Amino acid sequence: MRMSRMFGHTLREAPSEADTPGHAFLIRGGYIDQLMAGAYTFMPLGHRVKRRIEQVVREEMDAAGAQEVTMPAIQPAELWDQTGRRAGMGATLFQLRDRRERELALGPTHEEVVTRLFSDHAVSYRDLPVTLYQIQTKFRDEARPRGGLIRVREFTMKDAYSFDADDAGLDVSYGAMFEAYRRIFARCGVPTVPVQADSGAIGGKGSQEFIFLTDIGEDTIILCDTCTYAANQEKAEFVRPAAIGSDALPIEEVATPGTTSIEALAAFLGVEERQTAKAVFFMAKQNATGETFPVFAVVRGDLDVNEVKLANALGGAELRAMVDSEIAAYGIVAGYASPVGLRDDLRVVADLSLRDAPNLVAGANKAGFHLRNVNLGRDWQAAVTGDIASAQAGHGCARCAAEGRDGHLRAERGIEMGHVFRLDYTYTSKMNVTVQDASGGQLTPTMGCYGIGVGRILAAAAEAHCDEAGLAWPTEVAPYDVHLVGIGLDRDAEAAADADALYAELTAAGLDVLFDDRDERPGVKFNDADLLGVPVRLTVSSRNTKAGAVEAKARTAAEAESIARADVLAHVQSLREAGLAACSVEAIERQARGH
């Protein structure tokens, strides 16, 4: 590609919409352009990176035995009714009508479509196992798109779906995808950590996310400093700090004016936060039945309620915080709320931390008063007792505790790059999918699904590989292999001929070359080369041509070196090899947990 013909210009200043270095460089370099909130154009450079990422994904999926298909993005809405997800997805599902008023949806994911496809074509257990995948545009009407390419409304996703006869088969299919994901992220230069995750509305039993740890991430990830345990905070198990024990004492009311927070309450009474109980109230809508009911959640004062865990403890529900009028209507006094003497219509959920925590301070449900020596079981009852609290940095690691070690957790921010799910029989049973088994009966297949955000990989690779001057793409996903910079070619016909010849040679060797043939000053070209971040830069100039040499510099190297003209191709290949080695699974995973 001759740069003089390339569409788009580099920018000297970062557009105001960019809030991270990688995002700013992608815009300044002319890789991407925003059309509206959550919708981006991939310009020629960005499109090339995207295509290369897709190529890596495709190679690894094929190598893992998955078969590529393309399913329609536009789908009948009734298909979503079969699994109850039209309602479950809510406003996130883009819906429209065709000219005959038939209700349609733009696919946010394809479990329904692929299950229907499988059902139409698989008839026997001999058709199992099978894994299908596609690389396709997905649509989700996100409440708030943000973070450049991180959360968008239209995006390219690789989604794969496996069908197996039994759990052992699913384990094999799931494991193959898991290993393929490790290689994909490594080859794309994105360090990721696999973490235990909540399965969310997609359902199933158990899932893992591949997380790129970064301060700009939307998710909180809990990691053990001793073992390899890692989990999304929505899922993370932890050892609760010990309660302060003593025999149950009689309940007693105390005046505690102006103490509407746990912190203020503990300070006022001279007790620790773990000697108090904290209450939070929600309105819940049961996913399965649509039933709406009020929830009164209680955790020990040193912990916080985790809404995802709470929703799971309720058997799958949508939660929102109660508004003031609802709080009043249920007879709750905010700031002094008490699980003692609650109305019957409130569903009380208690965290595990309250089970052996005697004599806590809880609200009196009367402004300015609290109760001392409140005990679960004696003074109040919970409809559900479970893990509804968030793990925090400093808490004990549950896995270490179970294995007799003393590990502690830390918290970091991260972005979900991929997610692998054991769907189990969720979709096949809801959609009545069976195949014939070996004995002439019918069996319901078990499923897995596996997603990767292509645009997120691009964004994360940019974020993970840049410096003050610009991007520094990992070898396999770079838009070009070589950035050939010509200096003063308009004034030196010999050097110009040399550059043209080198461009042809490199291209003939199968390398993608970006040739800066523009009539610009050297400084402009070098700065643009640094900004665009092609892994290898070659410089041809009168000086070099006269010396029978070319200057070569890896984007990540500090200095350029002079290479004899005859050795250039071999040198480029060796730089490329080094670049590939830097993105081996071992090299990338060593960086992943960082710190």
Add this chain to the structure above:
RNA sequence: CGGGGUGUAGCUCAGCUUGGCAGAGCGCUUCGUUCGGGACGAAGAGGUCCGCGGUUCAAAUCCGCGCACCCCGACCA
């Protein structure tokens, strides 16, 4: 959906308080001089001041109603 912010040239922004010729830097075009880390000079092109309505002799500026985008939160497969 709640809270906050912004909207003026391709980009970054000033001008708005106190109404009176539409501005700067960068980028772009042409010419000249330059030419190995974002050169210099000269001459140019480029505007729905987010939209609609109102106040006024006069609105980028004041008022009202919208819209869009960004950030925080809620939400998020």
